[in-house]
Amino acid sequence: TAKRASEEQQKRNKKKQNPKPRNAVTIAVSSRTLFNMEEERKLFKEQGLEKYVAYQKEHESEPLRPGPAFPFVKALMNVNDRLRQLYPGEEELFDIVLMTNNHAQVGVRLINSIKHYDLAIERFCMTGGRSPIGYLKAYMTNLYLSKDAEKVTEAIEEGIAAATMFNQDVQDMQSQLSETQLRVAFDGDGVLFSDESEIIFKQEGLDAFLTNEQRLENQPLAEGPLKCFLEALGKLQRKFYAKNENCPIRTYLVTSRGADSSGARVLKTLRSWGLEIDEALFLAGAPKAPLLQKIKPHIFFDDQMCHIEKARKKGTISAHVPYGIAQKYDNKGKLIETPPKPE
Numbered sequence: 001t002a003k004r005a006s007e008e009q010q011k012r013n014k015k016k017q018n019p020k021p022r023n024a025v026t027i028a029v030s031s032r033t034l035f036n037m038e039e040e041r042k043l044f045k046e047q048g049l050e051k052y053v054a055y056q057k058e059h060e061s062e063p064l065r066p067g068p069a070f071p072f073v074k075a076l077m078n079v080n081d082r083l084r085q086l087y088p089g090e091e092e093l094f095d096i097v098l099m100t101n102n103h104a105q106v107g108v109r110l111i112n113s114i115k116h117y118d119l120a121i122e123r124f125c126m127t128g129g130r131s132p133i134g135y136l137k138a139y140m141t142n143l144y145l146s147k148d149a150e151k152v153t154e155a156i157e158e159g160i161a162a163a164t165m166f167n168q169d170v171q172d173m174q175s176q177l178s179e180t181q182l183r184v185a186f187d188g189d190g191v192l193f194s195d196e197s198e199i200i201f202k203q204e205g206l207d208a209f210l211t212n213e214q215r216l217e218n219q220p221l222a223e224g225p226l227k228c229f230l231e232a233l234g235k236l237q238r239k240f241y242a243k244n245e246n247c248p249i250r251t252y253l254v255t256s257r258g259a260d261s262s263g264a265r266v267l268k269t270l271r272s273w274g275l276e277i278d279e280a281l282f283l284a285g286a287p288k289a290p291l292l293q294k295i296k297p298h299i300f301f302d303d304q305m306c307h308i309e310k311a312r313k314k315g316t317i318s319a320h321v322p323y324g325i326a327q328k329y330d331n332k333g334k335l336i337e338t339p340p341k342p343e
């Protein structure tokens with residue numbers, strides 16, 4: 001039985017073996033997106049670091065509650081399990097890096113929580129208050145999720161796909177999400193694509209936007225901040241297609257564009273990149289939230305806070321991409337900054 005036990009341990013370790021960053025699809029998540037640490041955060045703010053660390057040590061055997069990125073990370077690991085079944089020894093997998101600013105003593109509670117939920121996360125990056133950008137680059141990060149909008153903005157400016165997550169009670173939500181399929185929903189303009197057309201829409205209105213999109217139908221849009229992440233998902237999807245397997249990754253485009261008037265340009269852009277999206281939903285200005293309720297994605301990315309707010313209220317796990325002209329508008333869609341007028 002001792003031999004059996006050691007074999008079992010070896011099997012477990014093998015399962016946790018991490019791929020090399022250049023082969024993997026690396027997802028960096030902050031501790032506060034993976035776990036719900038609101039109460040602890042409050043304690044830190046009100047009573048200071050010492051009390052906070054003491055509290056975390058006292059509770060270190062008590063697992064943290066799931067945070068907004070938790071269902072997404074769980075779904076990534078299910079995909080990894082499927083990939084390992086199909087391709088033993090596979091290195092093209094999702095690799096999760098936990099980014100934390102936390103005190104090293106808090107690391108024990110994080111590790112215990114990871115074990116409790118059986119999450120295969122081996123890579124920890126304790127940044128000790130330093131900017132995470134250097135680490136994100138070193139790990140060749142394909143997606144970075146954090147609750148800190150400033151860090152996310154900095155990452156996007158450095159060309160790393162990134163999004164901000166918010167407090168969301170995912171504990172009840174989890175039972176409604178697919179356990180066998182990772183579902184990722186993307187907005188188009190300002191997320192997969194640049195904000196070049198969004199600028200025209202915001203500054204010159206719908207008619208000017210439509211005229212522009214029809215005129216430039218055959219000219220691909222420039223890449224947006226999350227294009228590379230869609231590309232990485234596509235790379236893993238093809239591994240399932242190659243074996244004629246049901247694909248456990250499904251991608252959705254959820255855009256306010258209309259199919260007839262301005263949809264062709266985005267489809268042609270994706271085609272020019274050699275990328276495919278499983279479902280493209282053109283809403284022609286209709287609200288996104290009810291549709292997202294049907295899709296039930298593990299994560300939905302949008303650059304406009306007004307869409308994020310509505311989606312969150314309807315129970316969709318949402319992540320904000322702080323990029324482009326949309327950042328000049330508040331969550332009701334009103335202009336925050338007046339653009340400088342020409343002389």
Ligand SMILES: [Mg+2]
Nearest residue numbers: 187189190303
């Ligand atoms: Mg957008």
